[in-house]
Amino acid sequence: MAPSTAGAITLTINGEKHTLPVDNRTTLLDALRERLGLTGTKKGCDQGQCGACTVLLDGRRVVSCLQLAVAAEGREVTTIEGVADGERLHPVQQAFLDLDGFQCGYCTPGQICSALAVIEEHAAGWPSAATTDVRPEAGVPRLTADEIRERMSGNLCRCGAYVSIVQAVARAAEETARATGRADVADMTDVEGAA
Ligand code: FES
Numbered sequence: 001m002a003p004s005t006a007g008a009i010t011l012t013i014n015g016e017k018h019t020l021p022v023d024n025r026t027t028l029l030d031a032l033r034e035r036l037g038l039t040g041t042k043k044g045c046d047q048g049q050c051g052a053c054t055v056l057l058d059g060r061r062v063v064s065c066l067q068l069a070v071a072a073e074g075r076e077v078t079t080i081e082g083v084a085d086g087e088r089l090h091p092v093q094q095a096f097l098d099l100d101g102f103q104c105g106y107c108t109p110g111q112i113c114s115a116l117a118v119i120e121e122h123a124a125g126w127p128s129a130a131t132t133d134v135r136p137e138a139g140v141p142r143l144t145a146d147e148i149r150e151r152m153s154g155n156l157c158r159c160g161a162y163v164s165i166v167q168a169v170a171r172a173a174e175e176t177a178r179a180t181g182r183a184d185v186a187d188m189t190d191v192e193g194a195a
Pocket residue numbers: 042043044045046047048049050051052053054063064065066
């Protein structure tokens with residue numbers, strides 16, 4: 001008898017538990033879009049190159065087209081549908097809106113999910129390939145436009161809204177740092193220089 005390729009998974013998506021049968025070969029992206037109707041997460045290249053399908057898995061960003069749904073069993077997924085607080089937009093969403101961080105909007109859900117993780121990664125002091133001083137004692141790196149471009153480089157935008165995206169991420173990072181009482185991090189966020 002051929003081995004079964006079907007299984008059942010339980011995921012917590014945007015705070016809600018979902019149990020669903022899936023073919024073991026189903027990607028997380030297809031499970032979200034086709035099985036759960038969460039179409040905010042977009043399919044661009046379907047091969048890990050564009051970032052349109054970015055979601056957060058236990059708070060870390062992943063391209064959901066390269067993640068098997070069964071490998072996400074028991075984990076927490078955040079999609080763009082779970083970012084706002086009811087009717088109140090998340091500061092990252094508001095900054096994209098205020099600063100024209102999108103044109104057609106197709107890449108935007110992935111950009112926003114990625115930006116959420118970038119802001120956390122920066123606040124935690126994680127260096128990137130653009131960080132000039134990676135010594136631990138150097139602390140939180142300054143979130144310059146170059147830093148934001150590097151950290152967001154897995155997310156492509158065919159409309160080319162990059163200048164506004166960089167400004168939006170910088171503004172949201174500063175606002176988030178101030179709202180969470182991290183003046184040290186806010187001072188490391190280069191809102192003026194982001195362009
Ligand atoms: S659709 Fe997943 S990276 Fe392009």
